[in-house]
Amino acid sequence: MTIDSWLQAAVADAERRGLPEMKPILETLARATKALRAADFNDSAAPSHQPPATSHDDD
């Protein structure tokens, strides 16, 4: 799941549950998750040791 699609689904779920004020903090979490996925310690099934640029496409 990309971060954008996760964020969209999470915000929609929070609103459905009567928690619209979750939107800004979910956006904060999305930024943190983006940083986590971009960290250089992440492992990957790609043949090179570098995480492929498209494996967790956020945009």
Add this chain to the structure above:
Amino acid sequence: MMTIEEFGRRLRARRTTSEQATNECLQRIDADNPRLNAFILVMADAARAQARELDRELAAGKDRGPLHGVPMSIKDLYDIRGTATTAASRVREGHVADRDATAIARLREAGAVFIGKTNLHEFAFGTTNEDSAFGPARNPIDPARSPGGSSGGSAASLAAGMALATMGTCTGGSIRIPAAACGTVGLKPTLGEIPTDGIVPLARTMDHAGPLTQTVGDAALVYEALIGEPRKTPPAPVPVRGLRFGVPRKYFCDLLDDDVRARFEEALERLRAAGVTLDEIEIRNAADLGTIYLHIVLADAAAYHAATLESKPEKYQKNVRLRLEMGRYVLAEDYVRALAGRELLRREVDAALGAHDALILPTLPIPAPLIGADTVQIAGKAEPVRNVMLRLTQLFNVTGHPAIALPSGTTKAGLPCSVQLVGNRTATDALLRVALACEPYITVKP
């Protein structure tokens, strides 16, 4: 205000009693708790009865050791049999503990007197103590300011002389942060060293139990009781000359209040003059720390709270509820990434300590913040209070290394500053010996 060591000397010289010390603490509570709100429950009658019994024991020749008769306050996250463990939350209404937490049982066996249960950030999920069902605890040095958190009531009770020592818990800095904000010592032992059963969890993989005290020697005495190996005196300090410390300036000194930075540099200079070698070192992945911590703590906390978030969401403080709800959206793949990052950070801190007796860094980047402040100005820029307060402590909860915060002078406004020392995993005792040696150079007596 007496230290545990001073109290012990006076007690055994028959110049005071546990009942007298307990009554003095209760008088301070009567006088100051209305403005500080440090206690959720004051156990006056039970504490007096406990103290009298311990005085009788001592008179009959039974000496339980350094904590015999010592009045202690306890964060209201620990089970004390027969009392409610509120976790500063209405979610826990109706709870009564049917047994002591293991840490409490060990303190009881060591002779501690439980004077009351202290206020905290609800479920220990915050650094300011503002979100409590019982209202915010306040800093004794300036009641308009936070005592830090989440063990804010504990630190306030100690700093105000309402107890000779206190127990906190720490998931991201909740012992060291309030210790720094209130000018006390705060010890987070190695992860897993003190049992956490009978303590309401925040994030089980990062929760620690530990004491806040007036001195390193007192911290050592409480620590030894907590691990079930009480001894008569604190461990001997190591020689200062010849110690070698790593100083991780990158990231850890990037964002500091000017006075906090000045007090830290002065402490380093005093240590250098005393013969300590200081090496600049780097924790390479430190910048990833915040996101690693966040994904672990959120997911761990959400797992514990999921049922009550559904069944009684209105009982939570609003901010705490929203942060707990946030954890329910963390994806499993990101939690696994965070665990991988955690392991990397653990190896990096192990490596940094390989050639050093300890790491040394500031504890809290800012002095105690004003209650209600969402942001704080550092170098002319507004920074979120919560992120800033966790910035220097959370690494060692993620990695599990023992760390101790020591007071280190004050700002120009008279607010405490603090320095922390970090030791090797499973070597809390060695860290305490180093801290004992360095205390005279770090903690400047006014």
